[in-house]
Amino acid sequence: MSSVPTPTPPRDVAxxxxxxxxxxxxxxxxxxxxxxxxxxxxxxxxxxEVPGGPRGYQVLAAAIHGQQNTQLALANQLGIDRTVMxxxxxxxxxxxxxxxxxxxxxxxxxxxxVTLDGHALLxxxxxRLKLAEDHVLAALxxxxxxxxxxxxxxIATHADAADPAxxxxxxxxxxxxxxxxxxxxxxx
Amino acid sequence: MSSVPTPTPPRDVAxxxxxxxxxxxxxxxxxxxxxxxxxxxxxxxxxxEVPGGPRGYQVLAAAIHGQQNTQLALANQLGIDRTVMxxxxxxxxxxxxxxxxxxxxxxxxxxxxVTLDGHALLxxxxxRLKLAEDHVLAALxxxxxxxxxxxxxxIATHADAADPAxxxxxxxxxxxxxxxxxxxxxxx
DNA sequence: TATTGTTATACTCTATAACTATA
DNA sequence: TATAGTTATAGAGTATAACAATA
Numbered sequence: 001m002s003s004v005p006t007p008t009p010p011r012d013v014a015x016x017x018x019x020x021x022x023x024x025x026x027x028x029x030x031x032x033x034x035x036x037x038x039x040x041x042x043x044x045x046x047x048x049e050v051p052g053g054p055r056g057y058q059v060l061a062a063a064i065h066g067q068q069n070t071q072l073a074l075a076n077q078l079g080i081d082r083t084v085m086x087x088x089x090x091x092x093x094x095x096x097x098x099x100x101x102x103x104x105x106x107x108x109x110x111x112x113x114v115t116l117d118g119h120a121l122l123x124x125x126x127x128r129l130k131l132a133e134d135h136v137l138a139a140l141x142x143x144x145x146x147x148x149x150x151x152x153x154x155i156a157t158h159a160d161a162a163d164p165a166x167x168x169x170x171x172x173x174x175x176x177x178x179x180x181x182x183x184x185x186x187x188x
Numbered sequence: 189m190s191s192v193p194t195p196t197p198p199r200d201v202a203x204x205x206x207x208x209x210x211x212x213x214x215x216x217x218x219x220x221x222x223x224x225x226x227x228x229x230x231x232x233x234x235x236x237e238v239p240g241g242p243r244g245y246q247v248l249a250a251a252i253h254g255q256q257n258t259q260l261a262l263a264n265q266l267g268i269d270r271t272v273m274x275x276x277x278x279x280x281x282x283x284x285x286x287x288x289x290x291x292x293x294x295x296x297x298x299x300x301x302v303t304l305d306g307h308a309l310l311x312x313x314x315x316r317l318k319l320a321e322d323h324v325l326a327a328l329x330x331x332x333x334x335x336x337x338x339x340x341x342x343i344a345t346h347a348d349a350a351d352p353a354x355x356x357x358x359x360x361x362x363x364x365x366x367x368x369x370x371x372x373x374x375x376x
Numbered sequence: 377t378a379t380t381g382t383t384a385t386a387c388t389c390t391a392t393a394a395c396t397a398t399a
Numbered sequence: 400t401a402t403a404g405t406t407a408t409a410g411a412g413t414a415t416a417a418c419a420a421t422a
Contacts, residue, residue, distance in 0.1 A: 027317065027321070028227065028321040028324065028325075028337065028340070029227055029228075029231055029317065029320075029321070030344070031337075031340045031341050031343075031344035032220075032223060032224045032227055032340070032344075033224065034344040034347050034348050035220060035340065035343050035344050035347055036220045036221065036224045038347035038348075038350075039216065039217055039220055040217075043217055070403075070404095071403070071404065072402085072403060072404080081390075081391070082403080082404075082405095083390090083391080083392085083404090083405080083406085084389085084390075084391090085404090086404065086405060086406085103403095106398080106399075106402090106403080107397080107398060107399085107403095108396095108397065108398045108399070108402065108403040108404070109398095109402090109403055109404080110403080110404075129215065129217065132217075133215070133216040133217070136216065136343065136347065137216075137343060138346060139342045139343050139345070139346035139347075140339060140342065140343065144339055147335065147339065148336070148339045148340070148343070149216065149219075151328060151332060151335065151336045151339075152216070152219045152220070152223065152336070153219050154327045154328065155219075155223050155324065155325060155327050155328065155336070156218070156219035156220075156222040156223050157327070158326060158327035159222050159223055159226035159324065159327075160222050160226075162226075258380080258381095259380075259381065260379085260380060260381080269413075269414070270380080270381075270382095271381090271382080271383085271413090271414080271415085272412085272413075272414090273381090274381065274382060274383085291380095294379095294380080294421080294422075295380095295420080295421060295422085296379065296380040296381070296420065296421045296422070297379090297380055297381080297421095298380080298381075
């Protein structure tokens with residue numbers, strides 16, 4: 001999607017831009033893509049001053065209330081590869097937003113602690129992201145926004161709980177029905 | 189998506205996988221990312237048998253009711269670079285799903301026409317995508333789904349109309365307010 | 377001179393594997 | 400032997416520029 005993306009998305013995925021074609025815009029995937037990319041475009045712009053863009057922001061946000069502050073813990077939480085995390089934190093640290101500190105309990109690990117500058121920047125970014133949300137929801141009135149947020153959050157919570165990345169087996173059969181393919185025989 | 193940023197987007201944005209962190213899951217971007225990636229994961233799987241994946245599907249879908257069937261027209265509609273479109277159609281054509289036919293009105297252009305096999309595959313994919321939508325919306329009952337689709341479509345239509353890719357100037361000032369940056373002085 | 381489609385090249389991301397220092 | 404972090408290398412995807420054919 002990002003797909004995004006595309007989706008980015010992703011990039012990937014989440015990535016291809018949607019058509020403004022009438023016959024397609026009835027479908028959920030198209031609408032999700034347009035809305036998500038619309039949010040991402042603004043959010044990405046808003047986060048352009050933190051090194052690593054959205055990824056850097058996520059690291060800041062995750063590290064700030066972290067019980068689990070090591071690089072690997074952050075990487076797992078955010079779904080970022082640990083080798084990428086190294087470069088990412090290199091950049092964020094160079095910008096003075098976080099510091100690598102030795103973990104007193106494990107000399108292999110580094111605790112990522114957010115500096116004062118990091119706190120200040122994060123607060124500013126979060127304000128901007130709220131405005132970005134309002135911008136995305138501009139077509140709805142107050143009550144509709146609340147309703148939409150509630151429904152979306154329920155869908156997201158449900159989807160997140162079933163995310164194959166964390167609980168593969170539950171979803172496999174479901175996906176198999178949808179795609180018409182045989183479920184893989186648990187190569188993990 | 190994480191991506192998404194992403195969450196995407198993400199590739200990418202739209203790319204990084206979302207945290208299951210409580211403090212973050214209140215925000216709209218996170219929820220959008222999770223839901224969009226959840227859809228993409230299934231949709232991507234469902235479209236794995238068409239060359240080029242989701243992109244190949246989009247080409248099929250766009251070409252099938254196309255008044256504008258040339259490669260460049262499809263590329264513009266889908267937001268795909270025209271050089272990528274060449275490779276993409278190479279693959280889709282090799283699979284026997286479309287054919288390149290000379291445009292009688294312009295000998296430089298090629299019309300992309302969907303074959304019988306292409307029609308059949310597209311129909312099958314669209315059935316699967318409907319099931320993928322139901323899977324994403326599994327947390328909602330029938331009335332809630334209708335409500336969610338309606339609201340989402342309104343947001344998407346609004347966002348699509350304001351998409352900078354097609355009408356840059358309208359959004360610039362709005363974005364500038366949000367990001368706190370000066371609007372660029374129309375480099376285009 | 378501009379446009380459609382193709383090809384070649386370079387650049388960005390990501391994934392994989394190796395290496396170190398610790399456990 | 401396994402784990403946290405780092406580094407180097409290779410691959411996929413994308414963008415840029417140049418080219419031939421046609422307008």
